[in-house]
Amino acid sequence: MSEILSERIPLELEGTPVSSIMIEEPFTCTQDCTISDVVRMLAENEVSSMPIIDERNHVVGFISDGDVMGAIAQHRAHTIFTGGDASMLYFDDQSLEQRIEDLKDRCVMDFATRKVVCARPDQSIARVAALLAKKKFKKLPVVDDEGKLVGVIRRSAITEYIFGILFQ
Known part of the structure; x- marks a missing residue:
């Protein structure tokens, strides 16, 4: 489920819309992709994250290289609380390669952020x-008013926009 950036934030009345500097055809993956698919797409497209879309082009999640790193990170100890006085503690004794093998066919939605904050094309660059x-x-x-993905705005695009104004 995506969440549109609130208009109630009192920043400015008007400004250059984010649509003027956004990437109009961003790299995406679908909600049925595996972690292997996502890692390959991130590497091939030299991006660190991407929106996840459904069959109607609605944003249903967001995945980053940080989400992937968290999924394969070694967890030293896990505690399972059984509801009483007894708890069970176990240690992660898998190698990195074993964890990768176990995760490669898992669905991207198992690791994605599902509540995605989105901007609208008419929102100002300053607000975003x-x-x-x-x-x-x-x-x-x-996303547009129907929640369909129309682009992606990157921090670096805003920085380039600012530099363009400062160093004209």
């Missing part, structure tokens, strides 16, 4: 920049 800075996001999907 404020959210990217506050949330420490590197990019946001841009």
Whole structure:
């Protein structure tokens, strides 16, 4: 489920719309992709993250290289609480290669962010920049009024826009 950036944030009344600097045909994956598919797409397209879309082009999730790293990271100890006084502690004794093998055919949605914050094409660059800075996001999907993906806005595109104004 995607969430549109709120208009109630009192930043500015008007400004250059984010649609003027967004990537209009971003790299995406579908919700039925595996982790192997996603890692291959990230590497081939030299991107660090991408929106996940359904068959109607609606944003249903977002996956990043950080999500993949978290999925394969070694977890030293796990505790299972059984509801009483007894708990069970076990250790992750798999190698990195074993964890990768176990994850490669898993669905991307098992590891994706499902509540995705999105911008709209008519929102100002300043409004979107404020959210990217506050949330420490590197990019946001841009969706139309129906929730369909129409682009992606990256922090680097906003920085390039600012540099273009400063160093004309």
